[in-house]
Amino acid sequence: MADKKRHSVPLNRDEVTPKHIYQNRRQFLKQMGMVGLGALLASCAPRKPGASDIPPDAPVNGRTDELGDALTSYSAVTGYNNFYEFTTSKEQVASLAQNFETDPWSVRVDGLVNHPGVLSLEDMLANFNQEERIYRMRCVEGWSMVIPWVGFPLHKLLAEVEPTADARYVAFETAVVPDQMDAVDSGRFPFPYLEGLRLDEAQHDLTLLATGLYDEPMPPQNGAPIRLVVPWKYGFKSIKSIVRISLVAEEPPTLWNIVAPQEYGFYANVNPDVSHPRWSQATERRIGEPGRRETLFMNGYADEVMPLYEGMDLTIQF
Amino acid sequence: MANIHQKIRVEKLIRVAVHVGSLFPLAMVLWLMVTGNLGFNPVETVLHRTGHAAVALLVLSLAVTPLRRIFRLQFLGRLRKPLGLYAALYAGLHFAAFAVWDYRLNLNLIWMEIVEKPFLIVGLVSLIILVLLAGTSFRFWQRKLGKKWRWLQKTVYLAAGLAVIHYLLAVKGDLLTLQGAYTAPLIAGGLLILLLLLRIPFFYKPIQRFLNHQSAKPGEKE
Numbered sequence: 001m002a003d004k005k006r007h008s009v010p011l012n013r014d015e016v017t018p019k020h021i022y023q024n025r026r027q028f029l030k031q032m033g034m035v036g037l038g039a040l041l042a043s044c045a046p047r048k049p050g051a052s053d054i055p056p057d058a059p060v061n062g063r064t065d066e067l068g069d070a071l072t073s074y075s076a077v078t079g080y081n082n083f084y085e086f087t088t089s090k091e092q093v094a095s096l097a098q099n100f101e102t103d104p105w106s107v108r109v110d111g112l113v114n115h116p117g118v119l120s121l122e123d124m125l126a127n128f129n130q131e132e133r134i135y136r137m138r139c140v141e142g143w144s145m146v147i148p149w150v151g152f153p154l155h156k157l158l159a160e161v162e163p164t165a166d167a168r169y170v171a172f173e174t175a176v177v178p179d180q181m182d183a184v185d186s187g188r189f190p191f192p193y194l195e196g197l198r199l200d201e202a203q204h205d206l207t208l209l210a211t212g213l214y215d216e217p218m219p220p221q222n223g224a225p226i227r228l229v230v231p232w233k234y235g236f237k238s239i240k241s242i243v244r245i246s247l248v249a250e251e252p253p254t255l256w257n258i259v260a261p262q263e264y265g266f267y268a269n270v271n272p273d274v275s276h277p278r279w280s281q282a283t284e285r286r287i288g289e290p291g292r293r294e295t296l297f298m299n300g301y302a303d304e305v306m307p308l309y310e311g312m313d314l315t316i317q318f
Numbered sequence: 319m320a321n322i323h324q325k326i327r328v329e330k331l332i333r334v335a336v337h338v339g340s341l342f343p344l345a346m347v348l349w350l351m352v353t354g355n356l357g358f359n360p361v362e363t364v365l366h367r368t369g370h371a372a373v374a375l376l377v378l379s380l381a382v383t384p385l386r387r388i389f390r391l392q393f394l395g396r397l398r399k400p401l402g403l404y405a406a407l408y409a410g411l412h413f414a415a416f417a418v419w420d421y422r423l424n425l426n427l428i429w430m431e432i433v434e435k436p437f438l439i440v441g442l443v444s445l446i447i448l449v450l451l452a453g454t455s456f457r458f459w460q461r462k463l464g465k466k467w468r469w470l471q472k473t474v475y476l477a478a479g480l481a482v483i484h485y486l487l488a489v490k491g492d493l494l495t496l497q498g499a500y501t502a503p504l505i506a507g508g509l510l511i512l513l514l515l516l517r518i519p520f521f522y523k524p525i526q527r528f529l530n531h532q533s534a535k536p537g538e539k540e
């Protein structure tokens with residue numbers, strides 16, 4: 001297993017205009033019958049003059065990631081989800097989460113920053129250019145997908161709030177809405193879901209705050225309305241439905257690390273050489289594809305992210 | 319007994335129900351397969367469905383003897399073997415889904431996975447016992463092995479215990495603090511312990527006596 005192929009091809013980064021996102025969002029909200037203040041605000045948001053319109057149902061056939069692997073179907077991406085606040089059953093999340101209220105939504109940014117504050121989703125959509133990123137998503141359970149996210153790199157937001165010199169980690173927190181999330185009170189897991197990154201990981205250009213996928217607003221089951229995507233780490237690091245981002249000095253607690261620290265490390269970098277007691281990390285099932293394929297070190301993003309881990313033994317700090 | 323024919327009919331009905339019920343999970347999997355409804359991760363679905371069926375049938379097969387003794391329903395004894403064989407069948411299908419469908423018989427990879435993961439070693443030992451018991455469950459072997467046969471059949475408790483441990487370890491979460499979806503495997507484990515206890519005369523004799531006493535009250539003779 002030592003001579004794995006480690007590809008490094010530039011990522012696809014097609015720009016998607018904010019206007020397009022807004023229009024989709026309004027349409028989506030209307031369809032859901034949720035024309036609230038947020039939708040009104042969104043309709044007032046500035047539009048980029050002369051922006052091109054991509055039809056919302058543009059065919060996705062033939063689109064691939066930079067390694068040439070096809071996108072995972074929209075129905076799989078939105079029909080097979082881990083979101084334990086709703087249920088542990090991956091194919092039931094979509095229906096249980098469909099009425100999850102995400103409008104209005106805001107994210108509190110606090111801790112060791114010069115400009116703490118509360119950012120509404122509309123603020124973020126208006127201030128940060130939304131772009132498409134096609135990333136592989138590798139779940140610790142041994143399955144993977146290729147997903148066209150829409151969002152903006154987290155470093156843009158961090159630059160706005162200006163972490164202080166003491167800030168070394170970024171902590172994230174998911175919403176807890178017991179009357180809308182069937183399983184938060186089950187007592188099975190210590191919610192709220194918490195995640196964290198080292199500041200330099202958070203500032204890496206691959207680290208995305210995603211607000212949509214497949215050119216549409218983020219579906220509830222995928223972590224509406226805003227979630228993290230860290231493509232070189234196991235999926236559970238990519239925390240969903242974020243309500244709080246805090247800059248902190250110490251390594252923050254993270255949910256799966258609290259639950260089973262011997263199985264889920266803080267870093268949780270995709271690494272075929274670090275085995276898990278339940279699932280194979282050497283190989284994976286790509287959803288929609290028969291059989292298994294080899295898991296790539298750092299999920300195929302090693303060239304981009306390895307500078308972050310210089311001098312670290314990744315089998316110990318896993 | 320007022321109506322011996324009725325009794326025979328009920329017994330037959332139960333026997334048929336056992337076969338139909340045991341084959342139902344398999345029919346379900348096949349139906350979902352041909353209709354393309356195994357979900358987005360078909361291998362995982364089949365692993366779960368066959369695994370659950372194997373554990374459930376194993377527990378049921380072990381419930382036969384205690385139930386037969388306590389309720390003095392001799393005919394139940396004949397259900398033990400088919401239930402055990404069906405359990406072994408599902409365990410075999412479960413392993414086939416893993417080795418053939420998922421790992422494409424890549425023996426190297428399969429072996430690497432199994433030796434690396436305690437929950438798979440436990441599952442493998444359980445599977446080996448079940449296959450061995452299924453293979454020797456026929457009269458030919460019963461005669462040939464004599465006393466040893468009965469002893470051998472008792473290892474089914476070990477197989478069931480290991481299957482429950484395998485199940486507990488397969489669940490995502492933390493076993494020490496029980497944070498995770500542990501309800502089903504814990505119920506299976508609890509039932510298994512209960513059934514083991516009910517094999518000990520100290521536990522089943524009083525229940526038997528009590529029930530006997532109750533049914534004897536109306537002055538009816540068996």
Ligand code: HEM
Binds near residue numbers: 409438442484
């Ligand atoms: C070599 C033998 C075996 C192998 C390789 C094996 C493989 C597996 C795997 C890979 C899983 C995890 C599926 C997942 O969640 O991704 C699993 C789960 C399971 N297995 Fe096995 N297994 C074996 C033997 C058995 C036996 C003998 C039984 C029962 C008699 C059994 C019952 C189960 C059950 C109940 C689950 C849990 C499903 C769930 O999480 O809901 N397995 N097995």
